[in-house]
Each structure stands twice: as C-alpha cells, then as structure tokens.
Amino acid sequence: xxxxxxxxxxxxxxxxxxxxxxxxxxxxxxxxxxxxxxxxxxxxxxxxxxxxxxxxxxxxxxxxxxxxxxxxxxxxxxxxxxxxxxxxxxxxxxxxxxxxxxxxxxxxxxxxxxxxxxxxxxxxxxxxxxxxxxxxxxxxxxxxxxxxxxxx
Amino acid sequence: xxxxxxxxxxxxxxxxxxxxxxxxxxxxxxxxxxxxxxxxxxxxxxxxxxxxxxxxxxxxxxxxxxxxxxxxxxxxxxx
Numbered sequence: 001x002x003x004x005x006x007x008x009x010x011x012x013x014x015x016x017x018x019x020x021x022x023x024x025x026x027x028x029x030x031x032x033x034x035x036x037x038x039x040x041x042x043x044x045x046x047x048x049x050x051x052x053x054x055x056x057x058x059x060x061x062x063x064x065x066x067x068x069x070x071x072x073x074x075x076x077x078x079x080x081x082x083x084x085x086x087x088x089x090x091x092x093x094x095x096x097x098x099x100x101x102x103x104x105x106x107x108x109x110x111x112x113x114x115x116x117x118x119x120x121x122x123x124x125x126x127x128x129x130x131x132x133x134x135x136x137x138x139x140x141x142x143x144x145x146x147x148x149x150x151x152x
Numbered sequence: 153x154x155x156x157x158x159x160x161x162x163x164x165x166x167x168x169x170x171x172x173x174x175x176x177x178x179x180x181x182x183x184x185x186x187x188x189x190x191x192x193x194x195x196x197x198x199x200x201x202x203x204x205x206x207x208x209x210x211x212x213x214x215x216x217x218x219x220x221x222x223x224x225x226x227x228x229x230x231x
Contacts, residue, residue, distance in 0.1 A: 047231050064161050131228070131231045133209075134231075
C-alpha cells in the first residue's frame with residue numbers, strides 16, 4: 001500500500017515537471033520540483049518579455065499554445081536532453097501562455113545533474129529546440145500594431 | 153470521412169475560427185486537406201504552415217482517418 005502511494009506521488013511529480021500554464025511562473029517553484037537526492041547542480045534558463053525589439057517598444061505579448069501537443073513536445077525535448085547528456089537527471093520546463101507584460105517570465109527551464117559539466121550545453125540545446133518545434137506562438141503588440149513573431 | 157482541424161496564431165486569425173470540420177474522401181491525405189484549405193483561404197499558403205495529426209507533426213503524404221485531429225501549425229515562436 002505504501003509502495004502504491006509512493007508510486008502515485010512519483011508519477012504526479014514527474015508530470016509536474018512539464019507544464020503549460022496561464023498563471024505567473026515562480027522560478028523557485030520550478031526549481032523546487034527537482035527533488036532527486038543525487039543532484040549537486042541545477043541550471044536554469046528564464047525567458048522574460050523584452051520591452052524593446054529591433055528598436056521598437058513592445059507594449060505586451062500574447063502567447064498562444066496548442067496545449068495538448070505542446071506538453072507532448074516539451075516532454076520529447078526533455079527526453080532528448082537526457083538521452084544526449086546522460087548526466088542530466090531531471091528536466092523541468094514550464095511555459096506560460098496568455099497576456100504577458102514586459103518583464104514577466106514566459107518560460108523557465110531547470111536541469112539537474114550530479115555535477116555541472118556540460119549542463120550549460122544541455123540547457124542551450126533545450127531552449128533552441130523549444131523555439132524550433134514546440135507549438136507555441138507569440139504576438140508582439142506595439143502602440144501602432146501587432147505581429148506574430150518567429151525565429152524560423 | 154470527417155476530420156477536425158484546429159487553427160492557431162496567425163492561421164486562426166486568417167481562418168477566423170479555432171476549429172472546423174472538413175469532409176474528405178476515404179484514403180485522403182494531408183495533401184488533399186491542405187489543397188482544400190488553401191483554396192478556401194489563399195492567404196494561408198504564404199504562411200509556411202506545417203501540420204500535425206493527432207498531436208504529432210506529420211508529412212503531407214499521411215493518410216487521414218475518420219475523427220483525426222489535424223492542426224494547422226504556422227512557424228512557432230515560443231520561449
């Protein structure tokens with residue numbers, strides 16, 4: 001019975017590592033999801049809403065996701081990171097959608113490992129891959145217009 | 153055969169809907185659906201859209217089935 005309970009706890013913890021949310025993101029909360037006792041290092045990437053792009057002032061951003069697929073793709077990216085950097089033990093990715101003001105956090109990626117070697121490479125890969133394949137879009141809204149932006 | 157098509161971001165704005173039902177002949181492919189979509193909404197063709205079938209990116213040769221969920225995915229920009 002205790003075993004069953006702990007398996008359920010473990011499952012819900014793992015699911016919580018990947019999340020698309022409309023709520024503000026706390027980086028501390030995301031890091032706190034990494035609970036593997038063997039970890040000795042955590043690296044985080046925090047993506048925030050930039051106030052100026054190409055010399056133009058952004059009023060706010062609108063993020064939109066295909067949530068069911070985005071969670072699946074983020075899980076796939078987490079699996080890719082662990083397959084390429086086998087020292088990485090946990091991967092948490094939380095992406096916010098909806099209306100975001102300048103300076104607010106849009107994404108937090110947190111990786112844990114026993115040691116720090118190569119973790120920055122793994123983190124770099126994770127954010128590049130998210131921008132490449134995660135079905136998430138952002139619309140920049142200016143005083144005199146708006147546009148969906150992609151780096152592709 | 154009926155498939156449920158979902159639209160996001162710029163494609164949602166061009167189509168003016170989040171979802172539409174499309175009727176296709178049996179054994180139709182994603183290419184056939186794309187043809188219908190571009191005929192109905194010519195502006196979509198310039199958007200370099202990709203498609204997903206049942207939550208996975210899929211090539212245009214993919215054969216569709218009754219009840220499939222197809223998503224029209226314009227260039228992404230998360231993070």
